[in-house]
Amino acid sequence: MNITQEKIDNLNSVVKVSIKPEDYLDRVEKAIKTQAKKANLPGFRKGMVPSSHIKRMYGKSILVDEINNLLTDTLNNYISENKLEVLGQPLPKVDDAKEFNWDYTDEFEFDYELGLAPEFQLDFSSKDKLPYYQIKVDADTLESRTKNLRKSYGKMTNPEVSAEDDVLYSELVQLSPDGSVFEGGISNTASLRLDLVKDDEIKKSLIGLKIGDVVTVDIQKAFDNDAFQISKLTGISEEDAKDLKSNFQLTVKNVNRLEEADLNQEFFEKIFPAGDVTTEEQFKEKITAELESMMVQNADQKLQNDLVSFGLGKFELQLPDEFLRRWLKATNENLSDEELEKGYDDFARNLKWTLIENKIIKENNIEIKYEDVLDAAKSRLDAQFKMYSPQPLPEDQLSQYAVQFLQNKENANRIFEEVKAQKVFEYLKSVITLDTKEIEYSKFLELN
Numbered sequence: 001m002n003i004t005q006e007k008i009d010n011l012n013s014v015v016k017v018s019i020k021p022e023d024y025l026d027r028v029e030k031a032i033k034t035q036a037k038k039a040n041l042p043g044f045r046k047g048m049v050p051s052s053h054i055k056r057m058y059g060k061s062i063l064v065d066e067i068n069n070l071l072t073d074t075l076n077n078y079i080s081e082n083k084l085e086v087l088g089q090p091l092p093k094v095d096d097a098k099e100f101n102w103d104y105t106d107e108f109e110f111d112y113e114l115g116l117a118p119e120f121q122l123d124f125s126s127k128d129k130l131p132y133y134q135i136k137v138d139a140d141t142l143e144s145r146t147k148n149l150r151k152s153y154g155k156m157t158n159p160e161v162s163a164e165d166d167v168l169y170s171e172l173v174q175l176s177p178d179g180s181v182f183e184g185g186i187s188n189t190a191s192l193r194l195d196l197v198k199d200d201e202i203k204k205s206l207i208g209l210k211i212g213d214v215v216t217v218d219i220q221k222a223f224d225n226d227a228f229q230i231s232k233l234t235g236i237s238e239e240d241a242k243d244l245k246s247n248f249q250l251t252v253k254n255v256n257r258l259e260e261a262d263l264n265q266e267f268f269e270k271i272f273p274a275g276d277v278t279t280e281e282q283f284k285e286k287i288t289a290e291l292e293s294m295m296v297q298n299a300d301q302k303l304q305n306d307l308v309s310f311g312l313g314k315f316e317l318q319l320p321d322e323f324l325r326r327w328l329k330a331t332n333e334n335l336s337d338e339e340l341e342k343g344y345d346d347f348a349r350n351l352k353w354t355l356i357e358n359k360i361i362k363e364n365n366i367e368i369k370y371e372d373v374l375d376a377a378k379s380r381l382d383a384q385f386k387m388y389s390p391q392p393l394p395e396d397q398l399s400q401y402a403v404q405f406l407q408n409k410e411n412a413n414r415i416f417e418e419v420k421a422q423k424v425f426e427y428l429k430s431v432i433t434l435d436t437k438e439i440e441y442s443k444f445l446e447l448n
Contacts, residue, residue: 001019002017004016005082005114011116012320012323014093014113015114017075017112018107019067019070019108019109021104024067024070025104027069028062028063032055035058035062036053036054059104063102064102075090075112084114084116087117088323088324088328088331090112090114091113091330092113115323115327116320118319118355120317123314124314125432126432126433129433130307131434131436132299132434132435132436132437133299133436133437134299134437135298135440135444136292136438136439136440137295137440137441138442141291142284142291145287145291150261150267151260153261153267154261155258155259156257157258158256159255160211160255161209162206162210163257164207165194166194166257167192167255167257168192169189170251171253172187172188172189172248173186173187173251174246175216182246186244188233188235190234190235192206194207197222198226199221202218202221211255212251214251214252216249217248219233219234219247220245225242268283272286291441295444304425307432308353315352317355319352324344328340357421360424360427361423368416372419372423373406373412374399374406376415376419377402377405378398381398385398
């Protein structure tokens with residue numbers, strides 16, 4: 001057997017594999033004998049089918065399978081032995097001029113295209129400088145958080161007239177284009193939150209309503225074509241909600257208002273049961289500290305995004321784009337040309353950063369242990385459980401759930417990639433220079 005590589009350029013090459021009968025005959029004969037021992041054919045006792053009979057009936061298909069297996073093994077070994085960093089997978093080059101008899105005497109020759117990863121040198125250092133934001137809670141953010149907490153612990157009332165943040169419990173009936181009720185159309189009773197209405201003119205028309213009032217609403221316009229919200233209001237599927245064009249007649253059945261809780265000791269103890277908050281000033285200090293602690297995650301995410309953009313710009317990696325486009329088409333049968341072009345830039349960007357990440361991991365001997373992945377899975381599940389119950393799960397039970405979660409290959413791969421990204425992030429934070437800057441939360445949001 002002979003295998004050679006022809007470099008087209010630094011990112012593309014063609015591997016030629018030449019196979020002679022002596023390279024494959026032993027494999028084929030062994031596969032035929034194995035098949036004969038397993039075969040269960042009429043007229044023969046199980047395991048006693050002659051190899052010659054199997055060869056006569058299935059020999060050609062076995063030959064094809066073994067040639068394919070040999071090719072796969074040969075290519076993988078060649079790539080490994082020559083330390084080729086291949087992107088995607090080898091693509092066979094179709095040559096209609098080549099014809100094989102598949103008669104155990106053929107000499108085969110196959111060509112495969114390889115897309116190669118670009119070569120580059122890492123040079124992250126303290127000379128690289130990026131801003132790192134310490135986010136401070138501004139007055140508006142503190143007020144918004146306080147208002148949400150007061151509403152969460154407030155009480156429901158039913159005012160006579162609707163105001164800006166009220167909820168209209170309403171009957172919605174589909175209308176025909178001429179404005180009349182559409183016979184047999186959609187009819188549903190649901191709660192409509194005025195704070196979710198996107199269109200200012202429509203929101204204004206829903207303020208000042210009383211029980212029994214009737215208005216016409218263009219719900220697509222009201223919710224800016226949000227299929228989820230329209231589905232909740234009308235009782236139809238999100239898929240159907242996307243195509244819904246009708247106006248609706250809205251009849252107010254009730255006006256609901258969530259009154260904010262008073263800033264008193266009873267409220268403070270509900271939020272902070274330890275009893276260490278007794279004044280409005282202490283309450284605001286506590287909420288501010290909690291918010292700023294949470295905002296560290298926002299700052300880290302911003303830095304992580306900036307590091308990716310900085311790294312991609314610093315190395316300006318080139319990819320074998322045409323090869324990768326062909327590979328994506330070959331491995332995704334339902335991928336249209338339009339979808340490929342629309343998504344290729346994002347695919348290429350992620351691939352480039354993955355190459356940088358992998359090089360950082362390799363050159364700095366950064367280990368990703370199973371314990372790291374398990375701990376990350378436990379943190380993910382713990383956060384999910386806390387959404388439904390304030391009581392933490394026992395450690396042994398949480399560990400058991402995490403192990404089960406990671407038995408799913410897709411879950412395991414996703415958590416592994418998250419841990420890898422975090423390890424690379426921590427490494428880069430320790431290498432580059434962070435220019436720490438204080439910034440108010442409202443100003444920070446404008447950066448994104």
